[in-house]
Amino acid sequence: xxxxxxxxxxxxxMSDKYLSESGVQGGKVIGEHISLGSFIIGIPFLIxxxxxxxxxxxxxxxxxxxxxxxxxxLITAIGLLLVIxxxxxxxx
Numbered sequence: 001x002x003x004x005x006x007x008x009x010x011x012x013x014m015s016d017k018y019l020s021e022s023g024v025q026g027g028k029v030i031g032e033h034i035s036l037g038s039f040i041i042g043i044p045f046l047i048x049x050x051x052x053x054x055x056x057x058x059x060x061x062x063x064x065x066x067x068x069x070x071x072x073x074l075i076t077a078i079g080l081l082l083v084i085x086x087x088x089x090x091x092x
Contacts, residue, residue, distance in 0.1 A: 035086045042082025049076030 052072035 038082045039086025042079045042086055045075055045079025046083055049079055
């Protein structure tokens with residue numbers, strides 16, 4: 001039962017080289033999913049924070065006390081960081 005396996009056959013993990021390549025590809029896929037998720041979640045945070053800040057600036061319905069201002073700034077900063085982090089993928 002000595003079968004010859006062609007060199008182009010990558011269907012079965014035959015050595016550590018193929019195993020490491022599989023791990024790298026899996027890491028790239030996970031990185032792309034995290035990147036996309038950060039981008040998708042960051043956009044609503046950025047929009048909500050921006051609307052809250054604009055609402056406080058022009059005074060149409062949002063409270064202008066310190067906790068509201070700090071919360072709106074934090075939401076805007078978190079959204080901006082998530083969008084930037086999702087846009088700049090290091091796994092390309």
